[in-house]
Amino acid sequence: MRVRALKDILHSLQNAAEAAGRPVPRLLAVSKTQDATAVAELIQAGQLAFGENYVQEAAAKRAALAGSGVEWHLIGHLQSNKARDAAELFDWVHTVDRSRLIEALARHRAPDRAPLNVLIQVNIDDEASKHGCAPDDVPALAAAIAAQPRLRLRGLMVIPTPHPDPEQRRDAFRRTRALFEALQAGHPGVDTLSMGMSDDFAVAIAEGATMVRIGTALFGARPPKEPH
Numbered sequence: 001m002r003v004r005a006l007k008d009i010l011h012s013l014q015n016a017a018e019a020a021g022r023p024v025p026r027l028l029a030v031s032k033t034q035d036a037t038a039v040a041e042l043i044q045a046g047q048l049a050f051g052e053n054y055v056q057e058a059a060a061k062r063a064a065l066a067g068s069g070v071e072w073h074l075i076g077h078l079q080s081n082k083a084r085d086a087a088e089l090f091d092w093v094h095t096v097d098r099s100r101l102i103e104a105l106a107r108h109r110a111p112d113r114a115p116l117n118v119l120i121q122v123n124i125d126d127e128a129s130k131h132g133c134a135p136d137d138v139p140a141l142a143a144a145i146a147a148q149p150r151l152r153l154r155g156l157m158v159i160p161t162p163h164p165d166p167e168q169r170r171d172a173f174r175r176t177r178a179l180f181e182a183l184q185a186g187h188p189g190v191d192t193l194s195m196g197m198s199d200d201f202a203v204a205i206a207e208g209a210t211m212v213r214i215g216t217a218l219f220g221a222r223p224p225k226e227p228h
């Protein structure tokens with residue numbers, strides 16, 4: 001039935017894009033807390049991009065699914081002391097928000113691999129408890145990433161303040177898109193705006209998301225307390 005959920009989601013993404021007159025975004029299947037068997041089921045059905053929050057958890061799944069052609073994305077906060085593992089395990093990191101991390105990821109990305117795809121995480125609602133850089137810091141971080149040949153700047157990622165009504169997040173998505181377009185003007189390789197989750201992807205797509213990160217709607221509800 002996960003395969004069924006995948007088809008339903010792909011259909012919903014298409015509908016949301018059509019309704020908004022926007023291109024259909026890429027689907028990132030968020031597989032945190034799900035086991036390798038659940039991921040394998042979706043791989044079989046053609047889903048090849050997966051998002052993980054924790055480096056160790058991703059390492060185990062990646063090993064179990066070696067050779068499956070999966071693209072692994074880190075979407076959880078990254079501590080600097082895990083940058084080496086992250087640079088080795090992932091194809092994309094969505095949560096780059098400080099210059100130390102940029103240097104560490106670049107230093108540890110092996111020369112025989114493709115450059116690591118990087119998104120800058122923006123704390124768009126200026127939440128004290130949140131990770132992500134201030135909107136004003138985006139240009140300097142972007143320049144630092146662009147200066148690293150082992151990294152490839154692809155765009156921005158955002159997690160707006162949670163709100164029961166997704167409409168309340170529209171303004172945050174809109175402000176992120178404005179930042180994204182400003183970034184594109186200076187960095188022609190920038191093509192990815194990662195925003196929208198199970199409960200707000202339609203609003204995010206209407207406001208310019210090119211990649212949505214969906215967990216619950218694909219795999220069902222996660223246990224209330226997550227590991228780590």
Ligand SMILES: *Cc1c(COP(=O)(O)O)cnc(C)c1O
Nearest residue numbers: 030075197198213214215216217
């Ligand atoms: C868990 C998570 C998601 C997926 O959220 P759902 O509501 O389950 O779709 C997306 N992005 C990030 C950063 C997450 O941690």
